Amino acid sequence: xxxxxxxxxxxxxxxxxxxxxxxxxxxxxxxxxxxxxxxxxxxxxxxxxxxxxxxxxxxxxxxxxxxxxxxxxxxxxxxxxxxxxxxxxxxxxxxxxxxxxxxxxxxxxxxxxxxxxxxxxxxxxxxxxxxxxxxxxxxxxxxxxxxxxxxxxxxxxxxxxxxxxxxxxxxxxxxxxxxxxxxxxxxxxxxxxxxxxxxxxxxxxxxxxxxxxxxxxxxxxxxxxxxxxxxxxxxxxxxxxxxxxxxxxxxxxxxxxxxxxxxxxxxxxxxxxxxxxxxxxxxxxxxxxxxxxxxxxxxxxxxxxxxxxxxxxxxxxxxxxxxxxxxxxxxxxxxxxxxxxxxxxxxxxxxxxxxxxxxxxxxxxxxxxxxxx
DNA sequence: ATAGGGTTAG
Numbered sequence: 428x429x430x431x432x433x434x435x436x437x438x439x440x441x442x443x444x445x446x447x448x449x450x451x452x453x454x455x456x457x458x459x460x461x462x463x464x465x466x467x468x469x470x471x472x473x474x475x476x477x478x479x480x481x482x483x484x485x486x487x488x489x490x491x492x493x494x495x496x497x498x499x500x501x502x503x504x505x506x507x508x509x510x511x512x513x514x515x516x517x518x519x520x521x522x523x524x525x526x527x528x529x530x531x532x533x534x535x536x537x538x539x540x541x542x543x544x545x546x547x548x549x550x551x552x553x554x555x556x557x558x559x560x561x562x563x564x565x566x567x568x569x570x571x572x573x574x575x576x577x578x579x580x581x582x583x584x585x586x587x588x589x590x591x592x593x594x595x596x597x598x599x600x601x602x603x604x605x606x607x608x609x610x611x612x613x614x615x616x617x618x619x620x621x622x623x624x625x626x627x628x629x630x631x632x633x634x635x636x637x638x639x640x641x642x643x644x645x646x647x648x649x650x651x652x653x654x655x656x657x658x659x660x661x662x663x664x665x666x667x668x669x670x671x672x673x674x675x676x677x678x679x680x681x682x683x684x685x686x687x688x689x690x691x692x693x694x695x696x697x698x699x700x701x702x703x704x705x706x707x708x709x710x711x712x713x714x715x716x717x718x719x720x721x722x723x724x725x726x727x728x729x730x731x732x733x734x735x736x737x738x739x740x741x742x743x744x745x746x747x748x749x750x751x752x753x754x755x756x757x758x759x760x761x762x763x764x765x766x767x768x769x770x771x772x773x774x775x776x777x778x779x780x781x782x783x784x785x786x787x788x789x790x791x792x793x794x795x796x797x798x799x800x
Numbered sequence: 801a802t803a804g805g806g807t808t809a810g
Binding site: 550553554557558578581582585588612613614615616617619620648649650651652653655656678679680681682683684685686687713714715716717718719721722725751754755757758761762782783784786787790 | 801802803804805806807808809
Protein backbone atom coordinates (compact mmCIF):
# COMPACT_ATOMS: atom_id res chain seq x y z
CA UNK A 428 0.00 0.00 0.00
CA UNK A 429 2.88 2.31 0.85
CA UNK A 430 4.76 1.35 -2.26
CA UNK A 431 1.65 2.02 -4.28
CA UNK A 432 1.29 5.55 -2.96
CA UNK A 433 4.92 6.29 -3.75
CA UNK A 434 4.32 6.28 -7.46
CA UNK A 435 2.30 9.50 -7.57
CA UNK A 436 4.84 11.10 -5.27
CA UNK A 437 7.60 10.28 -7.69
CA UNK A 438 5.54 11.68 -10.47
CA UNK A 439 4.98 14.78 -8.37
CA UNK A 440 8.72 15.25 -8.06
CA UNK A 441 9.30 14.92 -11.76
CA UNK A 442 6.46 17.30 -12.44
CA UNK A 443 7.81 19.91 -10.05
CA UNK A 444 11.25 19.77 -11.58
CA UNK A 445 9.81 19.88 -15.05
CA UNK A 446 7.66 22.93 -14.42
CA UNK A 447 10.43 24.70 -12.51
CA UNK A 448 12.77 24.05 -15.35
CA UNK A 449 15.43 22.55 -13.10
CA UNK A 450 18.55 21.98 -15.08
CA UNK A 451 20.18 19.48 -12.72
CA UNK A 452 17.19 17.16 -12.92
CA UNK A 453 17.43 14.98 -16.00
CA UNK A 454 14.48 15.59 -18.30
CA UNK A 455 12.30 12.52 -18.89
CA UNK A 456 13.10 11.29 -22.31
CA UNK A 457 9.93 9.49 -23.29
CA UNK A 458 7.29 11.59 -25.00
CA UNK A 459 4.65 10.22 -22.66
CA UNK A 460 6.37 11.68 -19.63
CA UNK A 461 7.39 14.95 -21.15
CA UNK A 462 4.08 15.87 -22.72
CA UNK A 463 2.73 17.25 -19.46
CA UNK A 464 -0.88 16.37 -19.70
CA UNK A 465 -0.24 12.69 -18.88
CA UNK A 466 1.77 13.39 -15.77
CA UNK A 467 -0.50 16.21 -14.83
CA UNK A 468 -3.59 14.07 -15.03
CA UNK A 469 -2.14 11.44 -12.73
CA UNK A 470 -1.16 14.10 -10.25
CA UNK A 471 -4.51 15.82 -10.36
CA UNK A 472 -6.18 12.51 -9.74
CA UNK A 473 -3.75 11.66 -6.94
CA UNK A 474 -4.17 14.92 -5.06
CA UNK A 475 -7.92 14.94 -5.51
CA UNK A 476 -8.15 11.43 -4.11
CA UNK A 477 -6.01 12.44 -1.17
CA UNK A 478 -8.52 15.20 -0.55
CA UNK A 479 -5.91 17.78 -1.29
CA UNK A 480 -8.07 19.74 -3.68
CA UNK A 481 -5.88 22.82 -3.57
CA UNK A 482 -2.95 20.95 -5.05
CA UNK A 483 -5.23 19.17 -7.51
CA UNK A 484 -6.51 22.52 -8.80
CA UNK A 485 -3.02 23.96 -8.81
CA UNK A 486 -1.60 21.17 -10.96
CA UNK A 487 -4.67 21.21 -13.16
CA UNK A 488 -4.37 24.92 -13.81
CA UNK A 489 -0.74 24.45 -14.85
CA UNK A 490 -1.50 21.91 -17.55
CA UNK A 491 -1.19 23.84 -20.79
CA UNK A 492 -3.29 21.68 -23.12
CA UNK A 493 -6.10 20.36 -21.01
CA UNK A 494 -7.72 17.31 -22.51
CA UNK A 495 -10.69 15.24 -21.47
CA UNK A 496 -8.48 12.94 -19.37
CA UNK A 497 -7.23 15.60 -17.00
CA UNK A 498 -10.70 17.10 -16.72
CA UNK A 499 -12.04 13.66 -15.84
CA UNK A 500 -9.27 13.24 -13.27
CA UNK A 501 -10.22 16.45 -11.53
CA UNK A 502 -13.98 15.93 -11.77
CA UNK A 503 -13.87 12.31 -10.66
CA UNK A 504 -11.21 12.94 -8.05
CA UNK A 505 -13.00 15.68 -6.21
CA UNK A 506 -16.47 14.22 -6.36
CA UNK A 507 -16.44 12.62 -2.90
CA UNK A 508 -14.99 15.69 -1.26
CA UNK A 509 -17.15 18.27 -2.99
CA UNK A 510 -19.90 16.97 -5.28
CA UNK A 511 -21.08 20.47 -6.12
CA UNK A 512 -17.63 21.49 -7.32
CA UNK A 513 -17.48 18.34 -9.39
CA UNK A 514 -20.67 19.26 -11.19
CA UNK A 515 -19.56 22.85 -11.72
CA UNK A 516 -16.33 21.56 -13.23
CA UNK A 517 -18.22 19.24 -15.54
CA UNK A 518 -20.23 22.21 -16.80
CA UNK A 519 -17.04 24.20 -17.24
CA UNK A 520 -15.48 21.39 -19.24
CA UNK A 521 -18.46 21.21 -21.58
CA UNK A 522 -18.51 24.98 -21.97
CA UNK A 523 -14.82 25.01 -22.88
CA UNK A 524 -15.66 22.76 -25.81
CA UNK A 525 -14.10 19.52 -24.53
CA UNK A 526 -16.18 16.56 -25.63
CA UNK A 527 -16.93 14.01 -22.92
CA UNK A 528 -15.69 10.44 -23.34
CA UNK A 529 -16.93 7.17 -21.89
CA UNK A 530 -15.20 7.92 -18.62
CA UNK A 531 -17.02 11.24 -18.30
CA UNK A 532 -20.14 9.39 -19.22
CA UNK A 533 -19.82 6.99 -16.33
CA UNK A 534 -19.06 9.88 -14.00
CA UNK A 535 -22.22 11.64 -15.09
CA UNK A 536 -24.20 8.44 -14.90
CA UNK A 537 -23.04 7.18 -11.52
CA UNK A 538 -22.20 10.30 -9.67
CA UNK A 539 -24.21 13.29 -10.78
CA UNK A 540 -27.41 11.28 -10.69
CA UNK A 541 -26.85 11.08 -6.95
CA UNK A 542 -27.26 14.84 -6.81
CA UNK A 543 -30.78 15.60 -7.92
CA UNK A 544 -30.24 19.27 -8.77
CA UNK A 545 -27.63 18.56 -11.39
CA UNK A 546 -29.69 17.64 -14.39
CA UNK A 547 -28.00 20.39 -16.39
CA UNK A 548 -24.63 18.70 -17.06
CA UNK A 549 -26.38 15.39 -17.56
CA UNK A 550 -28.64 16.96 -20.15
CA UNK A 551 -25.68 18.64 -21.79
CA UNK A 552 -23.84 15.34 -22.07
CA UNK A 553 -26.96 13.56 -23.29
CA UNK A 554 -27.39 16.22 -25.95
CA UNK A 555 -23.82 15.75 -27.09
CA UNK A 556 -24.35 12.01 -27.42
CA UNK A 557 -27.51 12.69 -29.38
CA UNK A 558 -25.69 14.98 -31.74
CA UNK A 559 -23.05 12.32 -32.34
CA UNK A 560 -25.68 9.70 -33.06
CA UNK A 561 -24.90 7.69 -29.91
CA UNK A 562 -28.53 7.24 -29.00
CA UNK A 563 -27.95 4.26 -26.77
CA UNK A 564 -25.73 6.35 -24.51
CA UNK A 565 -28.27 9.17 -24.47
CA UNK A 566 -30.99 6.79 -23.45
CA UNK A 567 -28.85 5.12 -20.83
CA UNK A 568 -28.06 8.49 -19.33
CA UNK A 569 -31.65 9.68 -19.21
CA UNK A 570 -33.96 6.71 -18.96
CA UNK A 571 -32.70 5.31 -15.68
CA UNK A 572 -32.97 8.45 -13.63
CA UNK A 573 -35.89 9.21 -11.40
CA UNK A 574 -36.50 12.90 -11.92
CA UNK A 575 -36.44 14.48 -15.33
CA UNK A 576 -36.95 18.08 -16.25
CA UNK A 577 -38.62 19.12 -19.51
CA UNK A 578 -35.29 19.15 -21.29
CA UNK A 579 -34.40 15.61 -20.19
CA UNK A 580 -37.75 14.34 -21.43
CA UNK A 581 -37.30 16.00 -24.80
CA UNK A 582 -33.75 14.82 -25.32
CA UNK A 583 -34.86 11.30 -24.46
CA UNK A 584 -37.72 11.55 -26.96
CA UNK A 585 -35.41 12.84 -29.67
CA UNK A 586 -33.05 9.92 -29.07
CA UNK A 587 -35.95 7.46 -29.41
CA UNK A 588 -37.23 9.13 -32.57
CA UNK A 589 -33.82 9.05 -34.22
CA UNK A 590 -33.06 5.55 -33.06
CA UNK A 591 -36.35 4.32 -34.49
CA UNK A 592 -37.72 3.35 -31.07
CA UNK A 593 -41.13 4.57 -32.07
CA UNK A 594 -43.47 2.85 -29.67
CA UNK A 595 -41.07 3.53 -26.84
CA UNK A 596 -41.25 7.22 -27.70
CA UNK A 597 -45.00 7.28 -27.32
CA UNK A 598 -44.76 5.37 -24.05
CA UNK A 599 -42.30 7.94 -22.80
CA UNK A 600 -44.60 10.72 -23.95
CA UNK A 601 -47.43 9.17 -21.94
CA UNK A 602 -45.22 8.87 -18.90
CA UNK A 603 -44.06 12.46 -19.35
CA UNK A 604 -47.64 13.68 -19.38
CA UNK A 605 -48.57 11.62 -16.35
CA UNK A 606 -45.78 13.36 -14.48
CA UNK A 607 -47.29 16.72 -15.30
CA UNK A 608 -45.12 17.87 -18.20
CA UNK A 609 -46.85 19.58 -21.10
CA UNK A 610 -45.82 19.01 -24.65
CA UNK A 611 -43.69 21.82 -26.04
CA UNK A 612 -42.32 22.45 -29.52
CA UNK A 613 -39.44 20.04 -29.11
CA UNK A 614 -41.77 17.29 -27.98
CA UNK A 615 -44.04 18.00 -30.93
CA UNK A 616 -41.20 17.88 -33.44
CA UNK A 617 -39.96 14.50 -32.19
CA UNK A 618 -43.37 12.89 -32.17
CA UNK A 619 -44.48 14.35 -35.51
CA UNK A 620 -41.31 13.19 -37.20
CA UNK A 621 -42.16 9.68 -36.01
CA UNK A 622 -45.66 9.97 -37.50
CA UNK A 623 -44.12 10.82 -40.90
CA UNK A 624 -41.87 7.79 -40.70
CA UNK A 625 -44.56 5.31 -39.75
CA UNK A 626 -47.26 6.92 -41.89
CA UNK A 627 -49.69 7.60 -39.12
CA UNK A 628 -51.90 10.44 -40.31
CA UNK A 629 -54.32 9.73 -37.46
CA UNK A 630 -51.65 10.19 -34.78
CA UNK A 631 -50.15 13.14 -36.61
CA UNK A 632 -53.39 15.07 -36.89
CA UNK A 633 -54.26 14.29 -33.28
CA UNK A 634 -50.92 15.74 -32.28
CA UNK A 635 -51.65 18.76 -34.49
CA UNK A 636 -54.87 19.39 -32.59
CA UNK A 637 -52.99 18.99 -29.35
CA UNK A 638 -50.35 21.48 -30.44
CA UNK A 639 -53.04 24.05 -31.21
CA UNK A 640 -54.59 23.43 -27.83
CA UNK A 641 -51.34 23.73 -25.89
CA UNK A 642 -50.14 26.59 -28.11
CA UNK A 643 -46.67 26.90 -26.67
CA UNK A 644 -45.93 29.88 -28.90
CA UNK A 645 -42.31 30.51 -29.80
CA UNK A 646 -40.36 28.94 -32.64
CA UNK A 647 -43.49 27.95 -34.49
CA UNK A 648 -41.64 27.64 -37.80
CA UNK A 649 -40.00 24.43 -36.62
CA UNK A 650 -43.27 22.80 -35.66
CA UNK A 651 -45.06 24.01 -38.77
CA UNK A 652 -42.31 22.68 -41.01
CA UNK A 653 -42.57 19.26 -39.42
CA UNK A 654 -46.37 19.39 -39.61
CA UNK A 655 -46.15 20.30 -43.28
CA UNK A 656 -43.76 17.44 -43.93
CA UNK A 657 -45.81 15.01 -41.87
CA UNK A 658 -48.96 15.82 -43.85
CA UNK A 659 -47.32 15.34 -47.25
CA UNK A 660 -45.63 12.11 -46.19
CA UNK A 661 -48.82 10.75 -44.66
CA UNK A 662 -50.76 11.50 -47.81
CA UNK A 663 -52.69 14.63 -46.98
CA UNK A 664 -51.45 17.27 -49.39
CA UNK A 665 -54.49 19.44 -48.62
CA UNK A 666 -53.59 19.74 -44.97
CA UNK A 667 -49.95 20.33 -45.85
CA UNK A 668 -50.92 23.20 -48.15
CA UNK A 669 -53.11 24.68 -45.46
CA UNK A 670 -50.26 24.57 -42.94
CA UNK A 671 -47.99 26.26 -45.47
CA UNK A 672 -50.48 28.99 -46.36
CA UNK A 673 -51.33 29.75 -42.76
CA UNK A 674 -47.84 29.83 -41.33
CA UNK A 675 -45.85 33.01 -41.10
CA UNK A 676 -42.11 33.18 -41.04
CA UNK A 677 -41.56 30.51 -43.66
CA UNK A 678 -37.97 29.56 -44.30
CA UNK A 679 -36.01 27.54 -46.87
CA UNK A 680 -37.03 24.31 -45.18
CA UNK A 681 -40.73 25.17 -45.39
CA UNK A 682 -40.39 25.80 -49.13
CA UNK A 683 -38.35 22.68 -49.74
CA UNK A 684 -40.80 20.50 -47.81
CA UNK A 685 -43.68 21.94 -49.82
CA UNK A 686 -41.94 21.51 -53.18
CA UNK A 687 -40.95 17.97 -52.32
CA UNK A 688 -44.49 17.13 -51.23
CA UNK A 689 -46.01 18.53 -54.41
CA UNK A 690 -43.60 16.52 -56.55
CA UNK A 691 -44.27 13.39 -54.53
CA UNK A 692 -47.99 13.75 -55.10
CA UNK A 693 -47.60 14.22 -58.84
CA UNK A 694 -48.08 17.99 -58.91
CA UNK A 695 -44.78 18.72 -60.57
CA UNK A 696 -45.90 21.89 -62.32
CA UNK A 697 -47.14 23.31 -59.05
CA UNK A 698 -43.83 22.26 -57.49
CA UNK A 699 -41.84 24.11 -60.15
CA UNK A 700 -44.15 27.10 -59.82
CA UNK A 701 -43.43 27.18 -56.08
CA UNK A 702 -39.73 26.86 -56.81
CA UNK A 703 -39.95 30.02 -58.90
CA UNK A 704 -42.06 31.81 -56.34
CA UNK A 705 -39.62 30.87 -53.62
CA UNK A 706 -36.82 32.61 -55.54
CA UNK A 707 -38.97 35.70 -56.06
CA UNK A 708 -39.50 35.88 -52.33
CA UNK A 709 -35.76 35.96 -51.78
CA UNK A 710 -35.01 32.37 -50.82
CA UNK A 711 -31.94 30.78 -52.34
CA UNK A 712 -32.43 27.07 -53.02
CA UNK A 713 -29.79 24.77 -51.59
CA UNK A 714 -28.64 21.26 -52.40
CA UNK A 715 -31.68 19.64 -50.76
CA UNK A 716 -34.11 21.93 -52.58
CA UNK A 717 -32.49 20.81 -55.83
CA UNK A 718 -32.94 17.19 -54.86
CA UNK A 719 -36.62 17.96 -54.32
CA UNK A 720 -37.14 19.53 -57.76
CA UNK A 721 -34.94 17.04 -59.60
CA UNK A 722 -36.66 14.09 -57.94
CA UNK A 723 -39.99 15.65 -58.78
CA UNK A 724 -39.01 15.88 -62.44
CA UNK A 725 -37.64 12.34 -62.32
CA UNK A 726 -40.85 10.89 -60.95
CA UNK A 727 -43.05 12.90 -63.25
CA UNK A 728 -41.08 12.53 -66.49
CA UNK A 729 -40.20 16.19 -66.99
CA UNK A 730 -36.88 15.67 -68.76
CA UNK A 731 -36.44 19.09 -70.30
CA UNK A 732 -37.29 21.04 -67.15
CA UNK A 733 -35.17 18.76 -64.99
CA UNK A 734 -32.17 19.10 -67.29
CA UNK A 735 -32.54 22.87 -67.40
CA UNK A 736 -32.49 22.99 -63.62
CA UNK A 737 -29.52 20.63 -63.40
CA UNK A 738 -27.56 22.58 -65.99
CA UNK A 739 -28.13 25.83 -64.12
CA UNK A 740 -27.42 24.56 -60.62
CA UNK A 741 -23.84 25.74 -60.66
CA UNK A 742 -23.97 28.77 -62.95
CA UNK A 743 -27.16 30.38 -61.64
CA UNK A 744 -27.65 28.96 -58.18
CA UNK A 745 -24.01 28.36 -57.22
CA UNK A 746 -24.60 24.81 -56.06
CA UNK A 747 -22.15 22.07 -56.90
CA UNK A 748 -24.09 18.92 -57.90
CA UNK A 749 -23.17 15.93 -55.74
CA UNK A 750 -23.57 12.19 -56.34
CA UNK A 751 -27.24 12.23 -55.39
CA UNK A 752 -28.02 14.96 -57.92
CA UNK A 753 -26.23 12.94 -60.60
CA UNK A 754 -28.22 9.85 -59.66
CA UNK A 755 -31.48 11.77 -59.98
CA UNK A 756 -30.53 13.33 -63.30
CA UNK A 757 -29.17 10.12 -64.81
CA UNK A 758 -32.32 8.31 -63.87
CA UNK A 759 -34.33 11.15 -65.41
CA UNK A 760 -32.44 10.72 -68.69
CA UNK A 761 -32.10 6.92 -68.80
CA UNK A 762 -35.62 6.19 -67.67
CA UNK A 763 -37.10 8.25 -70.49
CA UNK A 764 -34.78 7.02 -73.22
CA UNK A 765 -32.13 9.74 -73.47
CA UNK A 766 -29.26 7.27 -73.42
CA UNK A 767 -26.75 9.33 -75.40
CA UNK A 768 -27.22 12.31 -73.16
CA UNK A 769 -26.95 10.12 -70.08
CA UNK A 770 -23.66 8.77 -71.38
CA UNK A 771 -22.22 12.20 -71.92
CA UNK A 772 -23.27 13.29 -68.42
CA UNK A 773 -21.48 10.27 -66.97
CA UNK A 774 -18.29 11.06 -68.86
CA UNK A 775 -18.38 14.66 -67.71
CA UNK A 776 -18.84 13.83 -64.02
CA UNK A 777 -16.19 15.44 -61.81
CA UNK A 778 -15.95 12.27 -59.69
CA UNK A 779 -16.04 8.51 -60.27
CA UNK A 780 -19.56 7.28 -61.04
CA UNK A 781 -20.72 4.79 -58.43
CA UNK A 782 -22.56 1.48 -58.84
CA UNK A 783 -25.95 3.17 -58.61
CA UNK A 784 -25.13 5.41 -61.56
CA UNK A 785 -24.05 2.44 -63.69
CA UNK A 786 -27.06 0.37 -62.73
CA UNK A 787 -29.42 3.18 -63.69
CA UNK A 788 -27.60 3.73 -66.96
CA UNK A 789 -27.47 0.03 -67.88
CA UNK A 790 -31.12 -0.37 -67.02
CA UNK A 791 -31.89 2.46 -69.45
CA UNK A 792 -29.79 0.80 -72.15
CA UNK A 793 -31.60 -2.46 -71.57
CA UNK A 794 -35.01 -0.89 -71.69
CA UNK A 795 -34.37 1.13 -74.80
CA UNK A 796 -32.40 -1.56 -76.61
CA UNK A 797 -29.41 0.65 -77.06
CA UNK A 798 -26.60 -1.57 -75.84
CA UNK A 799 -24.12 -0.31 -78.44
CA UNK A 800 -24.35 3.36 -77.64
C1' DA B 801 -32.20 20.39 -27.80
C1' DT B 802 -36.03 20.41 -32.59
C1' DA B 803 -37.15 20.68 -39.18
C1' DG B 804 -36.45 19.82 -45.58
C1' DG B 805 -34.29 14.50 -50.48
C1' DG B 806 -34.06 9.63 -52.43
C1' DT B 807 -34.49 3.49 -52.28
C1' DT B 808 -31.89 2.49 -58.59
C1' DA B 809 -34.09 -3.70 -59.69
C1' DG B 810 -38.17 -7.36 -59.90
